[in-house]
Amino acid sequence: MSDNTITVRFFARLREELETEELNVEALPGLTAGDVLAELASRGGRWAQLQGDQPVMIAINQTMAKAGSSVQGGDELAFFPPVTGG
Amino acid sequence: MSDNTITVRFFARLREELETEELNVEALPGLTAGDVLAELASRGGRWAQLQGDQPVMIAINQTMAKAGSSVQGGDELAFFPPVTGG
Amino acid sequence: MITIQSGDFDAAAEYDALRDSGAGTGAIATFTGLVRDSGDLQGVTGLYLEHYPGMTEQVIQGLIDEASKRWDVREARVIHRVGRLALRDQIVFVGVCSAHRGDAFAACEFIMDALKTSAPFWKKEITGDREHWVEQKESDLARSQNWD
Amino acid sequence: MITIQSGDFDAAAEYDALRDSGAGTGAIATFTGLVRDSGDLQGVTGLYLEHYPGMTEQVIQGLIDEASKRWDVREARVIHRVGRLALRDQIVFVGVCSAHRGDAFAACEFIMDALKTSAPFWKKEITGDREHWVEQKESDLARSQNWD
Numbered sequence: 001m002s003d004n005t006i007t008v009r010f011f012a013r014l015r016e017e018l019e020t021e022e023l024n025v026e027a028l029p030g031l032t033a034g035d036v037l038a039e040l041a042s043r044g045g046r047w048a049q050l051q052g053d054q055p056v057m058i059a060i061n062q063t064m065a066k067a068g069s070s071v072q073g074g075d076e077l078a079f080f081p082p083v084t085g086g
Numbered sequence: 087m088s089d090n091t092i093t094v095r096f097f098a099r100l101r102e103e104l105e106t107e108e109l110n111v112e113a114l115p116g117l118t119a120g121d122v123l124a125e126l127a128s129r130g131g132r133w134a135q136l137q138g139d140q141p142v143m144i145a146i147n148q149t150m151a152k153a154g155s156s157v158q159g160g161d162e163l164a165f166f167p168p169v170t171g172g
Numbered sequence: 173m174i175t176i177q178s179g180d181f182d183a184a185a186e187y188d189a190l191r192d193s194g195a196g197t198g199a200i201a202t203f204t205g206l207v208r209d210s211g212d213l214q215g216v217t218g219l220y221l222e223h224y225p226g227m228t229e230q231v232i233q234g235l236i237d238e239a240s241k242r243w244d245v246r247e248a249r250v251i252h253r254v255g256r257l258a259l260r261d262q263i264v265f266v267g268v269c270s271a272h273r274g275d276a277f278a279a280c281e282f283i284m285d286a287l288k289t290s291a292p293f294w295k296k297e298i299t300g301d302r303e304h305w306v307e308q309k310e311s312d313l314a315r316s317q318n319w320d
Numbered sequence: 321m322i323t324i325q326s327g328d329f330d331a332a333a334e335y336d337a338l339r340d341s342g343a344g345t346g347a348i349a350t351f352t353g354l355v356r357d358s359g360d361l362q363g364v365t366g367l368y369l370e371h372y373p374g375m376t377e378q379v380i381q382g383l384i385d386e387a388s389k390r391w392d393v394r395e396a397r398v399i400h401r402v403g404r405l406a407l408r409d410q411i412v413f414v415g416v417c418s419a420h421r422g423d424a425f426a427a428c429e430f431i432m433d434a435l436k437t438s439a440p441f442w443k444k445e446i447t448g449d450r451e452h453w454v455e456q457k458e459s460d461l462a463r464s465q466n467w468d
Contacts, residue, residue: 002207006243009203009224010223011222011292011294011304012196012294012296013294015222032197059224059227059292062226062227062230063227063230064231064290074259078224078227080224080292080294080306081294081305081308082295082307082308083288083289083290083291083292083293083308084288084290084292084293084295084305084306084307084308084309085221085252085253085264085287085288085291085293085295086205086263086264086284086287086291086293086421094357095372097370097372097440097442098370098442098444098453099374099453100371145372145375148374148375148378149375149378150373150379150438164372164375166372166440166442167326167442167453167455167456168456169436169437169438169439169440169441169442169456170436170441170442170443170453170454170455170456170457171369171371171400171412171435171436171439171440171441171442171443172273172353172400172411172412172434172436172437172439172441172460181360183332183335184331184332184335184336185331187335187350187352188332189330191352191354195357196354196356196357197354197408198353198355198356199351199352199353199354199355200350200351200352200354201349201350201351201428202335202348202349202350202351203347203348203349203350203421203424203425204335204339204347204348205347205421206345206347206348207346207347207348208340208344208346209344211342241364260345271356273353273432273433273463277351277425277428277429277432278351278353280425281425284421284425285421303349315340315421315422320455
């Protein structure tokens with residue numbers, strides 16, 4: 001995929017509380033993972049927690065990333081709570 | 087056992103080279119494991135290795151001990167090379 | 173080999189596979205994590221594990237590769253279960269075979285510690301009809317950072 | 321449980337026994353040592369292991385007791401074989417179950433390291449019709465002293 005949309009996925013507590021598994025955002029030039037997070041948080045309500053007290057982890061194309069990492073069309077961006085496996 | 091003899095046992099390379107599994111020595115007052123070792127080494131020939139270059143480990147009543155540890159009648163004294171299990 | 177599955181696993185079969193994995197093997201270290209019968213909440217009756225398919229396998233393969241750079245690793249096997257688990261169920265298996273004892277222990281413990289803090293699994297504790305997402309433990313993060 | 325035996329052992333049965341060993345178990349670490357197909361001499365075809373019956377069990381029990389003082393140990397099982405062993409045979413098993421991962425790893429590795437330097441076993445390498453007593457390795461002594 002290399003179209004103009006970014007797939008955003010949510011896992012675990014975030015998936016449940018946002019009642020959203022997946023959504024698409026438009027890939028603007030120079031966009032970062034943090035920009036997407038801020039944009040979604042600005043929806044208010046439960047979405048505000050994306051910039052709340054609890055840490056949100058970020059992966060781009062299934063690799064851990066940071067808020068400053070840039071995202072582009074076709075990327076899979078994921079937000080989730082700190083992992084608790086094993 | 088609390089008679090007047092000390093059982094001396096040998097293991098592994100020492101047992102083979104001395105061609106002896108076990109022997110008895112008389113329990114004299116104030117005797118140490120090192121005294122027994124020196125006494126046996128003084129037999130000469132292969133026995134001299136008990137005070138040779140290669141380390142000899144000592145156990146008294148199946149517990150690791152030192153040359154200065156005292157031994158008495160009824161004790162089981164053992165001499166063997168450094169262990170190589172596992 | 174990395175397997176993510178909802179069913180139980182046979183630690184014995186994993187051990188046998190490690191043992192058969194080739195020449196020079198002198199040491200096999202394994203770790204199995206079980207659901208403890210006492211959790212963060214009183215009265216926990218089970219767990220539910222969610223993961224991020226695809227990323228999980230990729231992260232674990234990265235940990236095995238990293239371990240293989242640091243230590244002699246002849247073969248490593250990781251199994252992690254997902255979905256609903258009962259108390260005392262097996263959750264995770266990590267097994268490493270090596271020529272040397274110290275390498276087998278170190279690589280096995282490194283993979284397990286790093287998996288806890290970097291593989292995308294999330295655990296929910298179930299208490300009767302209530303559910304509760306488990307928060308990451310500081311102690312796990314600290315253990316993993318010891319390897320840096 | 322400590323067992324010294326000439327026959328082979330079933331690591332799977334040992335694991336099952338550890339898993340069944342009681343409440344609170346969250347972590348099982350195991351180690352198995354195998355006869356490597358390359359020894360100190362070229363062309364080694366097998367090993368012979370001698371031990372000091374009685375003292376061996378006493379020393380290993382002491383190591384388990386020591387580990388139990390330092391770490392949470394719910395159950396520990398040690399098996400060591402003696403007598404004639406072929407290449408790739410299992411020699412030794414150490415398994416520990418604990419409430420916690422770090423404790424299981426540490427106790428298992430401690431018992432194994434200390435066993436190598438303090439339990440009265442002696443290994444002979446067999447090369448065709450020649451035999452050769454293995455000397456203690458400095459590296460084993462150093463590993464064990466790390467725990468002091």
